[in-house]
Amino acid sequence: MATKGDHSEWTFLTNHARVLLALSRDPGVRLRDVAANCGVTERTVQAIVADLEQAGYITRARDGRRNRYTLVSGAAFRHPAEAGQEITGLLELLADPHPALETTP
Secondary structure, eight states: OOOTTOOSSOOSSOHHHHHHHHHHHOTTOOHHHHHHHHTSOHHHHHHHHHHHHHTTSEEEEEETTEEEEEEOTTOBOSSGGGTTOBHHHHHHHHSSSSOOOOOOO
16 A cells, blocks of 8 residues: 555556646647656657657647657547547646645535
């Protein structure tokens, strides 16, 4: 059983969601920076970006020596439980890395 503060067992977001969020926050980000931020290898991020591009969630275009990533509007969640819901809602919710949270007394 996980103890308080032990986050190694599971997380709420998948690596695919974390990479997509990083690309939405900074469309010109380097994949090595995404990898460091997400705690995975650069090769893993490259594979995830390829998955996201192939599935129609992002497009990639050269911008000088870098790539620029664009989210495809209207892209929906893949799981049937969220069918019809666009991913932009989740990305907007998570866009601010330090939102002010309301707490109950």
